[in-house]
Amino acid sequence: MSAVLSPPPLSEVGFETSVAAQIVVAVIVFAVMLQLVPILLLAERKLLGRLQGRYGPNRVGPFGALQPLVDIIKLASKEDFAPRTAATAIFIVAPVISLFTAIATIAIIPFGDTRTDGLFGADYGLYGIDVSIGILYAFAFGAIAFYGLMLGGWASGSKYSFLGAMRSAAQLISYELAAGLSLVGVVMMAGSLSLTAIVNEQDTMWFVLPQFVGFLIFTVASFAETNRAPFDLVEADAELVAGYQTEYGGMRFAAFMMAEYMNMITFAGIATAMFLGGWHGPGPGWLDPVWVMVKMAGFMALFIWIRATLPRLRYDQLMSFGWKVLVPLATLNIVVTAILVVLV
Amino acid sequence: MVQILFFIAAIGAVGGAVAVVLLRNPFFSVLALVVHMMSLSVLFLLLHAEFLAAAQLIVYVGAVMVLYLFVVSYVGGADEPIDDAGVPRFLAPVLGVSLLFVFSLAVGGSGLKLLGTRGGDLAEGFGAPADIGELLLTRFLLPFEIASYLLTVAAVGAVLLARRRRGLEPLDEAAGSRGEGAR
Numbered sequence: 244m245s246a247v248l249s250p251p252p253l254s255e256v257g258f259e260t261s262v263a264a265q266i267v268v269a270v271i272v273f274a275v276m277l278q279l280v281p282i283l284l285l286a287e288r289k290l291l292g293r294l295q296g297r298y299g300p301n302r303v304g305p306f307g308a309l310q311p312l313v314d315i316i317k318l319a320s321k322e323d324f325a326p327r328t329a330a331t332a333i334f335i336v337a338p339v340i341s342l343f344t345a346i347a348t349i350a351i352i353p354f355g356d357t358r359t360d361g362l363f364g365a366d367y368g369l370y371g372i373d374v375s376i377g378i379l380y381a382f383a384f385g386a387i388a389f390y391g392l393m394l395g396g397w398a399s400g401s402k403y404s405f406l407g408a409m410r411s412a413a414q415l416i417s418y419e420l421a422a423g424l425s426l427v428g429v430v431m432m433a434g435s436l437s438l439t440a441i442v443n444e445q446d447t448m449w450f451v452l453p454q455f456v457g458f459l460i461f462t463v464a465s466f467a468e469t470n471r472a473p474f475d476l477v478e479a480d481a482e483l484v485a486g487y488q489t490e491y492g493g494m495r496f497a498a499f500m501m502a503e504y505m506n507m508i509t510f511a512g513i514a515t516a517m518f519l520g521g522w523h524g525p526g527p528g529w530l531d532p533v534w535v536m537v538k539m540a541g542f543m544a545l546f547i548w549i550r551a552t553l554p555r556l557r558y559d560q561l562m563s564f565g566w567k568v569l570v571p572l573a574t575l576n577i578v579v580t581a582i583l584v585v586l587v
Numbered sequence: 588m589v590q591i592l593f594f595i596a597a598i599g600a601v602g603g604a605v606a607v608v609l610l611r612n613p614f615f616s617v618l619a620l621v622v623h624m625m626s627l628s629v630l631f632l633l634l635h636a637e638f639l640a641a642a643q644l645i646v647y648v649g650a651v652m653v654l655y656l657f658v659v660s661y662v663g664g665a666d667e668p669i670d671d672a673g674v675p676r677f678l679a680p681v682l683g684v685s686l687l688f689v690f691s692l693a694v695g696g697s698g699l700k701l702l703g704t705r706g707g708d709l710a711e712g713f714g715a716p717a718d719i720g721e722l723l724l725t726r727f728l729l730p731f732e733i734a735s736y737l738l739t740v741a742a743v744g745a746v747l748l749a750r751r752r753r754g755l756e757p758l759d760e761a762a763g764s765r766g767e768g769a770r
Contacts, residue, residue, distance in 0.1 A: 333618075374637060375637055375638075375715035375716060375717075376637045376638055376640075376641045376715070376716060379638070379641040379642075379645065379716070380641060382641070382645050382649070383628075383640075383641045383644035383645055383649070384644075385649070386644050386645050386648045386649025386650075387625070387644065387648060387649075389649065389653060390621065390648075393653070393656060394618075397614070397660055405660070408660075409657070409660070409661070412653055412656070412657050413657075415653075416649075416650060416653055416654075419649070435717075436716050
């Protein structure tokens with residue numbers, strides 16, 4: 244009876260690949276991506292140090308390479324405490340939401356095309372999933388990710404945390420709109436939402452050239468979406484101590500931190516796939532994932548460079564820049580792209 | 588797998604909806620509504636309506652409920668009971684039951700025919716953005732345009748009402764500080 248009532252399996256309407264391939268690809272992708280976080284942490288501190296005329300971490304291990312490991316051990320050995328004013332259950336769940344959504348989004352970043360060499364007895368792709376809604380999947384999880392910050396700030400029962408959470412609410416909504424609109428131009432040119440299809444469209448020309456305005460808007464919006472300088476008002480240390488994560492310590496704080504860096508990686512991956520030609524590059528086919536990684540590393544270096552260069556915006560500047568500059572510009576970009584796509 | 592997901596989502600949807608009504612703290616009420624919306628989007632996904640599921644998350648969970656949460660946590664109101672809106676209390680269950688009756692009629696008149704079967708046949712690419720976009724621009728063009736017109740009217744009206752409530756501000760000055768309204 245239950246077999247009769249159940250809807251047709253997903254493979255009938257969507258994509259199909261063997262279970263073994265799915266598991267292997269998922270494990271490889273996530274094992275590699277999770278290792279990127281400590282590397283990124285170290286690279287950021289090193290690069291920031293150099294940009295500010297100092298050395299950065301250089302005491303633990305060769306060239307300070309073991310610094311992230313030591314940091315994690317320190318955080319892991321700390322007590323997980325909650326303030327007496329906190330709503331404890333939500334306080335505990337909030338970092339989990341943040342981390343879960345950050346990791347889930349990585350599934351759509353393509354590291355290579357769909358392979359047909361029959362390694363697993365069926366076609367498989369060098370990505371977690373390739374869904375028809377494509378980039379909307381990332382934005383759907385971005386929508387849930389916001390609750391991690393919001394609930395964390397609210398449940399802490401502290402004024403600094405609460406103000407940080409409120410700021411994050413306004414900032415994320417404003418800039419998510421701009422980020423979404425900036426990608427519509429690319430979607431129109433490629434004629435698909437699927438990230439692999441978009442990358443395949445870029446084999447002759449990367450979309451960063453025809454969609455340069457969209458790329459600029461997306462880059463700026465992604466700084467705001469990941470709470471990075473110059474848009475880190477959510478955790479502006481001079482006024483809010485640390486914003487929504489003020490009351491967090493130990494591994495809960497580490498979870499928030501990790502989610503933030505995972506978001507950076509995700510946005511770098513989306514920018515690579517949407518604008519920078521994804522896996523396209525000279526060399527044999529097995530270099531595809533390497534090219535993706537190189538481009539992502541370049542985009543993340545830009546994140547760090549900007550952080551070292553620009554001071555933080557004022558709150559009203561943040562809002563008026565988002566609504567009066569980025570959103571109209573992104574809309575204009577869509578209109579112009581639409582006309583050109585029809586005419587050319 | 589599908590059955591397990593369905594029951595988790597169904598329990599989330601029904602439980603969330605009940606909790607919205609029963610919880611006394613408005614903040615938790617809104618959170619229950621968020622759980623409800625997310626469960627609904629899982630149900631959409633199980634019905635192969637991928638685009639609808641994503642739209643549900645982005646629009647409702649990501650924008651509408653965020654604003655609810657924003658307002659509720661700023662205004663607070665956890666100490667004040669929600670009742671005493673000037674409406675007699677017995678009206679609420681009466682209205683609720685009659686709404687349930689109307690919905691039951693609507694559901695009974697349409698979808699139940701397929702109960703116990705495997706459901707309708709799905710074409711290739713069903714529920715994908717391309718399909719939905721084509722339908723919106725051909726078969727459902729008029730309703731689509733009317734809906735967007737209605738939304739524009741609502742947005743303009745909201746701006747106008749918000750400005751009037753602030754009182755004495757003259758028009759040209761208000762135009763200069765529109766960025767504050769957007770906050």
